[in-house]
Amino acid sequence: MGTSTRQLNIGFIGFGSFAQFLAKTMTKQGHLIRATSRSDYSAHLGDNFIRDMDEFMGLEHDVILICTSIVSVSEVVKSIPFHCLKKPTLFADVLSVKEHPRQLLLQEVPEDSDLVCTHPMFGPESGKDGWKGLNFMYERVRVRDEDICSSFLNIFEYEGCKMIEMTCExxxxxxxxxxxxxxxxxxxxxxxxxxxxxxxxxxxxxxxxxxxxxxxxxxxxxxxxxxxxxxxxxxxxxxxxxxxxxxxxxxxxx
Known part of the structure; x- marks a missing residue:
């Protein structure tokens, strides 16, 4: 397994079953998890579930993770109030297709924020006994803050994922x-x-x-x-x- 990572403030946009699955391990590692979603997940996160998107984007996240469905990602990303960001932030997605979110994020995310496209190629069923040996694909699309990006990727490396760097295409x-x-x-x-x-x-x-x-x-x-x-x-x-x-x-x- 990889080395342990620094604590990150990670914001989830969308908090369905797959996002909850990822957040469980991230919380175990010591990361702070917040989320916003159209559905109410306050029962899962308490005060760390923020329904208001402007308020959510105004918090100082290190990473904002896009965890929506493929068919809704365009509508969701285009509705994000990026003007509320207080600092450059790493945006990442976990969709099962990659060229589509890559193009979308490059169009919508502010130029001073970083982008990494990822696909954890496992889910709650295949990863229920741990992530060791399971494939994790990623592309560093636009990265200036290597410390934040490496710390985010180390979440998966630390759990024993097989880290596969390749283009979204x-x-x-x-x-x-x-x-x-x-x-x-x-x-x-x-x-x-x-x-x-x-x-x-x-x-x-x-x-x-x-x-x-x-x-x-x-x-x-x-x-x-x-x-x-x-x-x-x-x-x-x-x-x-x-x-x-x-x-x-x-x-x-x-």
Whole structure:
């Protein structure tokens, strides 16, 4: 594992289940967590939940973490009152697509604030026993305060994540081949209403796991992976073409 990090004041914009999952470990490490969201999470954070966005942005955060859904991130970021910032701040996101938030943040975040795009490639289920060995992708998009940026990334390194630095473009290209295709197969299997049988093979059991895993994620997440990853469209075409080729091979044998 990496070395321990300095205490950071971290503000979350959006505090759904994934944000809460991240915040739990960050709190354990000693970081101060505050959040704002359209929904009321005061039961989770008490006075550290700030409903008013102007008030939230006026607090002196070291890091502001964007934890909204893919489909809502544009609306949320464009509504942030950046003029309330009292000092340059590191903005980061944890979305499952990367080129879209990178472009958005470069357009909207003040020039004197830093940007890092990240994708913790795990969640509450896969990370329930710890983050050791789990992939964490990041790109330092615009970094001047190396101390703050390194301290933020060290949160994940300290927990044992496999730290993968790559461009947002490369991430989306690879994620379209892996994450999007997996979600698509899971959705197709769900539409087929496949269920366990008395004569399951090991391979079929793995397919059921893919179906059930896809079902745990919202359709908003899946549609976001398609709409906001420019490489996903080609992967969908590849799946359709592959199915037609397989059908053709079978029909040729009849």
């Amino acid at each position: 490369e991430h989306d290209r690879l994620a379209a081949q892996s994450q999007f295709v997996t979600h698509t197969i899971g959705r197709i299997l769900s539409e087929m209403q496949l269920t366990n049988t008395q004569i399951n093979t090991k391979g079929f059991e793995k397919l059921i796991q893919v179906k059930e895993s896809a079902a745990k994620d919202s359709f908003d997440l899946y549609s976001g992976l398609f709409i906001h990853n420019r490489f996903a469209k080609q992967q969908m075409k590849n799946l359709e073409s592959a199915l037609e080729r397989v059908k053709g091979l079978l029909e040729a044998k009849m």
